[in-house]
Amino acid sequence: MVFVRWNRLKHSLLSMVLFGGWFGLIAPLQAEPLKVVATTGMIGDLVENIGGDQVALEVLMGPGVDPHLYKATQGDLRRLQRADVIFYNGLHLEGRMQDVFEKMARFKTVVAVTHEMKKDTLIEADGGTDPHVWLDVGLWRQAGQAVLATLKSKRPQQSSRLEEQAEAYFAQLAELDAWVQAQTDTIPASQRVLITSHDAFGYFGRAYGLEVRGLQGLSTATEFGLNDIKRLKDLVIERQIKAVFVETSVSEKFLRSLVEGVRESGHPLRIGGKLYSDAMGMPGTPEGTYLGMVRHNVSTLVQALK
Amino acid sequence: MIMGDFWILATASLVGVSTALVGVLLILRRMSLLGDAISHSVLLGIVLAYLISGSRSVIAMMIGATLIGLMTAWLSNSLHRLGKLQTDASIGIIFTWFFAMGVILISVYAGQVDLDQDCVLYGEITMVPFDMVIMGEKMLGPRALWLIGGVTLLNLLVVVVAFERFRLVSYHPLLALTLGVNVTFWHYLLMTLVSLTTVASFEAVGAILVVALLVIPASSAYLWARSLKQMMWAAVGYAQSAVLLGYALAAWLDLAIAAAIATLTGLQLLLTIAVMQWRQWWRRRVSFRDRDAYTR
Numbered sequence: 022m023v024f025v026r027w028n029r030l031k032h033s034l035l036s037m038v039l040f041g042g043w044f045g046l047i048a049p050l051q052a053e054p055l056k057v058v059a060t061t062g063m064i065g066d067l068v069e070n071i072g073g074d075q076v077a078l079e080v081l082m083g084p085g086v087d088p089h090l091y092k093a094t095q096g097d098l099r100r101l102q103r104a105d106v107i108f109y110n111g112l113h114l115e116g117r118m119q120d121v122f123e124k125m126a127r128f129k130t131v132v133a134v135t136h137e138m139k140k141d142t143l144i145e146a147d148g149g150t151d152p153h154v155w156l157d158v159g160l161w162r163q164a165g166q167a168v169l170a171t172l173k174s175k176r177p178q179q180s181s182r183l184e185e186q187a188e189a190y191f192a193q194l195a196e197l198d199a200w201v202q203a204q205t206d207t208i209p210a211s212q213r214v215l216i217t218s219h220d221a222f223g224y225f226g227r228a229y230g231l232e233v234r235g236l237q238g239l240s241t242a243t244e245f246g247l248n249d250i251k252r253l254k255d256l257v258i259e260r261q262i263k264a265v266f267v268e269t270s271v272s273e274k275f276l277r278s279l280v281e282g283v284r285e286s287g288h289p290l291r292i293g294g295k296l297y298s299d300a301m302g303m304p305g306t307p308e309g310t311y312l313g314m315v316r317h318n319v320s321t322l323v324q325a326l327k
Numbered sequence: 328m329i330m331g332d333f334w335i336l337a338t339a340s341l342v343g344v345s346t347a348l349v350g351v352l353l354i355l356r357r358m359s360l361l362g363d364a365i366s367h368s369v370l371l372g373i374v375l376a377y378l379i380s381g382s383r384s385v386i387a388m389m390i391g392a393t394l395i396g397l398m399t400a401w402l403s404n405s406l407h408r409l410g411k412l413q414t415d416a417s418i419g420i421i422f423t424w425f426f427a428m429g430v431i432l433i434s435v436y437a438g439q440v441d442l443d444q445d446c447v448l449y450g451e452i453t454m455v456p457f458d459m460v461i462m463g464e465k466m467l468g469p470r471a472l473w474l475i476g477g478v479t480l481l482n483l484l485v486v487v488v489a490f491e492r493f494r495l496v497s498y499h500p501l502l503a504l505t506l507g508v509n510v511t512f513w514h515y516l517l518m519t520l521v522s523l524t525t526v527a528s529f530e531a532v533g534a535i536l537v538v539a540l541l542v543i544p545a546s547s548a549y550l551w552a553r554s555l556k557q558m559m560w561a562a563v564g565y566a567q568s569a570v571l572l573g574y575a576l577a578a579w580l581d582l583a584i585a586a587a588i589a590t591l592t593g594l595q596l597l598l599t600i601a602v603m604q605w606r607q608w609w610r611r612r613v614s615f616r617d618r619d620a621y622t623r
Contacts, residue, residue, distance in 0.1 A: 116447070
């Protein structure tokens, strides 16, 4: 009967449209890379290595930017709106933005890469947690795990490929971790003191057995007192420390005054070089990747203190 | 996508209205740097709030900042009246003193805590559309917009209701005194409005935008407006156009939105001065020509 046939035709037409619709939805999902926004270059580097060409990455804080002084631009609004996934550091590194990220997590996949780190692996200062976790290579691998888990949940079809890429990168991280330990072990025990502009290297020092002192506190915004300078000066002279280090994202002005103060009292102290703490180097240079940044820091350090 | 732009523009535009209104009254009183002063002195407020409450939550920070903002405004006014110091000097004394106390308290009690205005109080206008008020399942617009909306409403209400009083007190304080108007009350009311407006706006959109919108549109209007009403309308108009053009500039060149808007207000002021100079020159030329024609 015509009626039945029409009904059948309608059915098949409908299912074709529906399937077509689904296909239309799924096809771009499969083909198009996941849009990911990372707040810092270090997180961006994790995402790039683990996600490979399955992600299109954009980083908010460029090379040399102190996270404290970061100002969002109009384009950052677009980037955050377009993103499928947003990764941030957490532990108050992003300041007020963190409150907003926590709220956004209700509607979007917004993940703090540090959120699964255990309390006892983090360094608690009175009142706050030290956010500079990436300077301990072993701990940073856990952040990589968080990135991997999130990407896998967003792209379950590609999880085996993501895992492969992650494993390859984690192997590189493990190798780097061992290399850093071996390098820092070559510094004479009495010289294992790392003096920098601000307290960024707490995790680094704990992981690789260095005593860490910063001129400023955890935040680059706090000021230091005369006593802080005097204490550092006494330490430098007492331990016969050869070098102190400036950070690429912090002004070296204050550290220079320490160096001059110590030199006046007859001890040859010098600035051992620039360390990357809160931001990586320019893209395209070796220091523009996480691995290169850590390698640069360690070789600068070892050369100056050995 | 478009909603995000809309929320940012709406918030910035309301900040423009409320700051322009109180900004005009501040300029007439030669206290326009009060906003800048409060942006520094709130440091003491947030340190005290942190030391008392032990947390860095926005609510605690807002309460501390508002109280110290009020103290800054009131005390600098009192210092001016009782200590017979210039207004600028008294503002300078109070805010540097508060700021210094804040710095000392941080270094003594909270050296290891990341505590400064930028990371616990000042908002970022770009993030406004992501920070929504949520009731159950419904999104009720950005939190910043509600906050600023409330402040704008308050300012409009006070200015509309008390317009005649403010005009009298601003232009003829002596006459107001002889007429039995409580000049002191109106001063302190204005100071209260200023500190509420600035602290709420700092929290919503950040400091630079607020300080710029408080001083510059009102100054541009001051150059040519002939009455208080005209000056207020002109200041609000300057602020609104700066918000629109500044946002367009930021979108075009991928800039920080607050800085682009603040820059636009400065350009407006320069343009206003240029136009006025040109008009003056033109008038003089015309009058010389007329005189020459007359004497010839």
